[in-house]
Amino acid sequence: MLGTAVALSLIRELGPVLTALMVTGRAGSAITAEIGIMRITEQIDALETMALDPFKYLVSPKFIAAMISLPLLCAIFDVIGIYGGWLVGVKLLGVNPGAYFYEMENSVVWRDVYSGFVKSFSFGLIIAWIGCYKGYYAGHGAEGVSKATTESVVLTSVIILVWDYFLTSVLL
Amino acid sequence: MITMRNVHKSFGAQKVLDGLDLDIPDGKITAIIGPSGEGKSVLLKHLIGLLQPDSGSVEVDGESIIDLRRTELNRIREKFGMLFQNVALFDSMTVFENVAFPLEEKTSLSKEEIRGKVLSALEDVGLKNIEQKFPDELSGGMKKRVGLARAVVLNPKIILFDEPTTGLDPIIKRAIHQLIKDTHAKFGFTAVIVTHEIPDIFDVAQNVAMLFRGKILQHGTPDDIINSTDPAIRQFISGSLDGPIQMV
Ligand SMILES: Nc1ncnc2c1ncn2[C@@H]1O[C@H](COP(=O)(O)OP(=O)(O)O)[C@@H](O)[C@H]1O
Ligand SMILES: [Mg+2]
Secondary structure: OHHHHHHHHHHHHHHHHHHHHHHHHHHHHHHHHHHHHHHHOOHHHHHHHOOOOHHHHHHHHHHHHHHHHHHHHHHHHHHHHHHHHHHHHHHHOOOOHHHHHHHHHHHOOHHHHHHHHHHHHHHHHHHHHHHHHHHHOOOOHHHHHHHHHHHHHHHHHHHHHHHHHHHHHHHO | OEEEEEEEEEEOOEEEEEEEEEEEOOOOEEEEEOOOOOOHHHHHHHHOOOOOOOEEEEEEOOEEOOOOOHHHHHHHHOOEEEEEOOEOOOOOOOHHHHHHHHHHHHOOOOHHHHHHHHHHHHHHOOOOOOOOOOHHHOOHHHHHHHHHHHHHOOOOOEEEEEOOOOOOOHHHHHHHHHHHHHHHHHHOOEEEEEOOOOOHHHHHOOEEEEEEOOEEEEEEOHHHHHOOOOHHHHHHHHOOOOOOOOOO
């Protein structure tokens, strides 16, 4: 039972969601702060006067980075989580090691992996989108950027949870 | 030629430009003077489409720049270089990278050629051996000069300067004015300079326009402005406290 429980809960839910929440705290906030500061110090206007598209120079690289890195980080999260389960279950609590991995192989289907991938991919989109949006429309001065960053993290986290619920009901 | 016709712009209830008309002739240096907070920076941002008027028209070489699609607007913006009032250097890039940035993005020059151009642009504004510093490690006047180098490095056809010499010492101020005059004589660009440098600017600009209460009060040669009979212009040039311009 242990192998199945660990693998399915990680691959379907915990992996994508917890990775996304961690990346939100670390990178989502950074995206908002960076774009917000560039906005209030007219650096984005300066880009525009050089006939460069701020969307191309600032926003799209962050989207691409988030959509590539989230699935990868999620995969790492899953693998480490599964070995963590093995360490506790097999090494500390004496579960049969063969059974742990055999159950896993039996219960996890391609669709689980696929849904985990779709989830973390779309979470990447959400993080970059809200991060950039909140930064671009930051209010005035240091406080405006600090508010935007807070709002970005809170809103992204909530939307990730809601979107996860929605995706789970559609994908599984 | 840049023309503004009947341009209105408000921020909330505050009317900043109120039916402004202005012609900026090609190949000349036009100075825009006027009290602080009258909307000189706002006017400048309209010329390059950073701000859109509430009503009225802005045309660059006969093409309207109002409500353009981004690609169209960028095609027109290729003609411009701009120095912002607060400089707006990219603060996570070094001085060298800031000045090199437009060259890297807009030209296919080799690394060596870019390096040469950047160093000579920095030398022109009197800066040496600071290429590897970051903007927050520079004094205000040095930042201004880096911004100046960045604005002119592509040899644009039209250059907008928002207070290029404010906050600089008298010698550098003189040097910057000389630099603008010399490069203008060499390349013949159109320049628009927002400035408070009176009387120095009368020596630099071929046209001077005074912005007051959202309109161009008078636009003419430096002599026209110096000999103006308009009470606001007289007061502004002499820096007197008495007159139509009331500071609270
Ligand atoms: N983005 C903005 N939002 C609201 N008000 C603005 C904005 N930009 C400028 N203003 C207002 O417009 C007026 C003109 O500003 P500005 O053009 O910066 O003056 P200056 O002539 O000193 O350059 C000021 O009263 C300023 O408060
Ligand atoms: Mg100004």
